[in-house]
Amino acid sequence: xxxxxxxxxxxxxxxxxxxxxxxGNLLEKLETGAQVSRGRDFVIQEMTxxxxxxxxxxxxxxxxxxVGIGVPGIIDQDTGMxxxxxxxxxxxxxxxxxxxERRLNxxxxxxxxxxxxxxxxxxxxxxxxVEDMCILTLGTGVGGxxxxxxxxxxxxxxxxxxxxxxxxxxxxPKCNCGNYGCVEQFASATAILRMAREAIATGNAKxxxxxxxxxxxxxxxxxxxxTIYNLALQGDEPSKTIFRKVGWALGIVLxxxxxxxxxxxxVLGGGVSNSWDAFAPAMFEEVRRRSMVYAATAPADVERxxxxxxxxxxxxxxxSRQTIITRAxxxxxxxxxxxxxxxxxxxxxxxxxx
Amino acid sequence: xxxxxxxxxxxxxxxxxxxxxxxGNLLEKLETGAQVSRGRDFVIQEMTxxxxxxxxxxxxxxxxxxVGIGVPGIIDQDTGMxxxxxxxxxxxxxxxxxxxERRLNxxxxxxxxxxxxxxxxxxxxxxxxVEDMCILTLGTGVGGxxxxxxxxxxxxxxxxxxxxxxxxxxxxPKCNCGNYGCVEQFASATAILRMAREAIATGNAKxxxxxxxxxxxxxxxxxxxxTIYNLALQGDEPSKTIFRKVGWALGIVLxxxxxxxxxxxxVLGGGVSNSWDAFAPAMFEEVRRRSMVYAATAPADVERxxxxxxxxxxxxxxxSRQTIITRAxxxxxxxxxxxxxxxxxxxxxxxxxx
Numbered sequence: 001x002x003x004x005x006x007x008x009x010x011x012x013x014x015x016x017x018x019x020x021x022x023x024g025n026l027l028e029k030l031e032t033g034a035q036v037s038r039g040r041d042f043v044i045q046e047m048t049x050x051x052x053x054x055x056x057x058x059x060x061x062x063x064x065x066x067v068g069i070g071v072p073g074i075i076d077q078d079t080g081m082x083x084x085x086x087x088x089x090x091x092x093x094x095x096x097x098x099x100x101e102r103r104l105n106x107x108x109x110x111x112x113x114x115x116x117x118x119x120x121x122x123x124x125x126x127x128x129x130v131e132d133m134c135i136l137t138l139g140t141g142v143g144g145x146x147x148x149x150x151x152x153x154x155x156x157x158x159x160x161x162x163x164x165x166x167x168x169x170x171x172x173p174k175c176n177c178g179n180y181g182c183v184e185q186f187a188s189a190t191a192i193l194r195m196a197r198e199a200i201a202t203g204n205a206k207x208x209x210x211x212x213x214x215x216x217x218x219x220x221x222x223x224x225x226x227t228i229y230n231l232a233l234q235g236d237e238p239s240k241t242i243f244r245k246v247g248w249a250l251g252i253v254l255x256x257x258x259x260x261x262x263x264x265x266x267v268l269g270g271g272v273s274n275s276w277d278a279f280a281p282a283m284f285e286e287v288r289r290r291s292m293v294y295a296a297t298a299p300a301d302v303e304r305x306x307x308x309x310x311x312x313x314x315x316x317x318x319x320s321r322q323t324i325i326t327r328a329x330x331x332x333x334x335x336x337x338x339x340x341x342x343x344x345x346x347x348x349x350x351x352x353x354x
Numbered sequence: 355x356x357x358x359x360x361x362x363x364x365x366x367x368x369x370x371x372x373x374x375x376x377x378g379n380l381l382e383k384l385e386t387g388a389q390v391s392r393g394r395d396f397v398i399q400e401m402t403x404x405x406x407x408x409x410x411x412x413x414x415x416x417x418x419x420x421v422g423i424g425v426p427g428i429i430d431q432d433t434g435m436x437x438x439x440x441x442x443x444x445x446x447x448x449x450x451x452x453x454x455e456r457r458l459n460x461x462x463x464x465x466x467x468x469x470x471x472x473x474x475x476x477x478x479x480x481x482x483x484v485e486d487m488c489i490l491t492l493g494t495g496v497g498g499x500x501x502x503x504x505x506x507x508x509x510x511x512x513x514x515x516x517x518x519x520x521x522x523x524x525x526x527p528k529c530n531c532g533n534y535g536c537v538e539q540f541a542s543a544t545a546i547l548r549m550a551r552e553a554i555a556t557g558n559a560k561x562x563x564x565x566x567x568x569x570x571x572x573x574x575x576x577x578x579x580x581t582i583y584n585l586a587l588q589g590d591e592p593s594k595t596i597f598r599k600v601g602w603a604l605g606i607v608l609x610x611x612x613x614x615x616x617x618x619x620x621v622l623g624g625g626v627s628n629s630w631d632a633f634a635p636a637m638f639e640e641v642r643r644r645s646m647v648y649a650a651t652a653p654a655d656v657e658r659x660x661x662x663x664x665x666x667x668x669x670x671x672x673x674s675r676q677t678i679i680t681r682a683x684x685x686x687x688x689x690x691x692x693x694x695x696x697x698x699x700x701x702x703x704x705x706x707x708x
Binding site for chain 2: 074083084132144146148153154155156157158159160161162163165166167168169170177178179180248252255256257259260261262263264289290291292293295296297321323
């Protein structure tokens with residue numbers, strides 16, 4: 001009998017749940033009102049209730065293959081516990097996997113949310129014909145996920161892929177992770193707000209200052225990375241400078257990753273990736289200048305390069321031997337699809353081992 | 355019948371050749387007078403002559419399984435050509451593999467020299483019980499090689515593992531690769547000499563100045579990374595500062611690599627790794643401060659940490675789940691053993707595919 005899996009995205013503020021079949025068809029998607037900030041017990045209760053009701057409704061579609069949960073933090077795969085998660089402090093050292101499995105009577109897989117996004121984009125998104133790829137998720141923070149030979153590269157302790165904490169400038173701003181000058185400090189929504197505040201403090205960023213204060217033409221306009229991007233689109237120089245800095249930092253870290261991994265595709269996801277037009281030119285200039293491996297393998301064809309800038313998804317043949325840097329195709333849903341994919345992958349591994 | 359393979363190390367100045375059996379026993383090792391600087395045709399002629407005479411002498415030991423050649427440059431595995439090699443300019447776009455195979459009538463495998471060193475250390479050296487590891491070779495330049503699931507990670511076009519060109523400081527000195535502030539610009543023998551010259555130029559480095567000029571107590575002493583290390587050992591502050599900078603840069607790049615790959619072992623090889631005592635304290639301090647993945651997985655045990663500083667090779671159990679940063683065990687011979695290993699690996703792959 002055909003089956004379906006549930007994917008859960010715990011990222012950011014709300015809890016989102018999807019039901020997906022083995023072919024990647026979305027059967028149901030819901031966003032619960034459950035605010036993650038209300039704490040572990042509340043969220044787990046809401047989550048299990050929602051999953052149970054979805055499963056009931058979908059009974060005709062087959063069995064529940066399992067539940068995949070994307071968590072913004074470092075997961076210990078051996079114990080099924082959250083090892084480190086700045087946004088979910090009370091999830092640490094709590095048997096999340098065990099507890100949810102007990103309540104649902106179904107296999108549960110925890111995964112870092114950016115790893116889940118990598119799985120989603122690799123399964124159904126920009127990298128769907130690519131064996132080796134990675135993703136950088138540009139959100140509140142910057143996450144990373146790496147797929148090698150069609151499998152998530154978990155590393156020795158499941159902590160691999162922390163690409164958001166690669167150093168871009170060793171004397172840069174202090175990061176939550178303890179390091180200084182991580183790419184997260186230049187290319188996250190949080191970093192964009194910080195850079196905007198720095199620009200305002202110079203006294204030379206009138207529009208940003210008004211946006212920040214909600215004055216002038218900006219009454220009722222929120223001060224966010226997105227509205228700063230809108231200012232950049234309108235030609236505001238200080239805002240454009242901020243996104244050039246985003247591109248500069250992404251170009252440096254992509255150069256590092258291209259030099260180390262020499263993958264076929266590098267995908268940029270997360271909310272900030274919607275500002276592609278504002279940061280991509282600086283990013284491509286920087287990565288080409290800094291990575292000899294990129295320079296040797298970048299798409300030569302001008303049309304292709306333009307396509308990349310416009311976020312067009314390539315489906316390069318495995319023999320194309322070109323390095324593609326492009327935008328996520330699934331938008332904010334990559335992690336949700338990827339989380340739902342995990343139980344199917346696990347089942348396949350178990351079958352092939354048996 | 356048992357067989358043996360030939361490993362060739364084209365690195366640096368001279369040509370070195372080894373004959374090794376499938377168990378890693380060294381049957382013969384020779385260093386030819388053939389200076390690499392005398393050009394491609396001369397070197398290939400000398401190399402094939404030497405390999406032929408070694409093969410003849412070892413006829414009683416079995417068949418020649420093949421020849422592995424470690425080349426300081428980027429290799430195109432599909433064509434068997436050297437794609438980029440600052441030290442071997444006339445090897446570029448020349449059918450090296452084909453030409454040597456024709457002369458020897460034996461399979462030839464080209465490999466980046468640092469990848470060969472990774473294979474050697476993984477086979478017989480510091481990482482011999484480790485599935486996933488990488489090496490940084492600190493020589494004239496800085497090379498890198500990555501082994502994942504016991505195989506060299508070649509990447510899409512065989513250019514992976516260029517860890518020496520990861521950016522440490524985006525505004526650092528210009529590198530031959532086109533980038534600025536690569537780790538090669540801070541942790542190679544060339545970089546140590548540059549930093550020494552910079553220290554001399556300040557007028558506050560008397561010993562280094564005399565060493566550089568060959569005056570005072572330094573008559574007939576060469577001005578090299580090694581003699582600068584000797585000065586550091588004798589307590590010369592400007593020399594110690596240089597090696598702290600080496601450690602700082604290595605700590606930053608190791609932090610990047612640990613965050614991205616989460617491997618079990620990171621090996622430092624090449625001539626500069628002999629200055630371990632002078633750079634390791636700064637390196638460990640920096641990587642612990644900068645990489646949350648390292649901080650979460652570093653050996654807690656003080657004795658282990660001391661062992662690492664002293665270059666003791668661990669043989670951690672696969673379940674130890676600790677991140678080990680240590681020195682190469684095979685010294686300058688890692689690449690020579692690794693190159694000789696390549697024909698055996700290729701044969702195994704072919705057998706298992708058949």
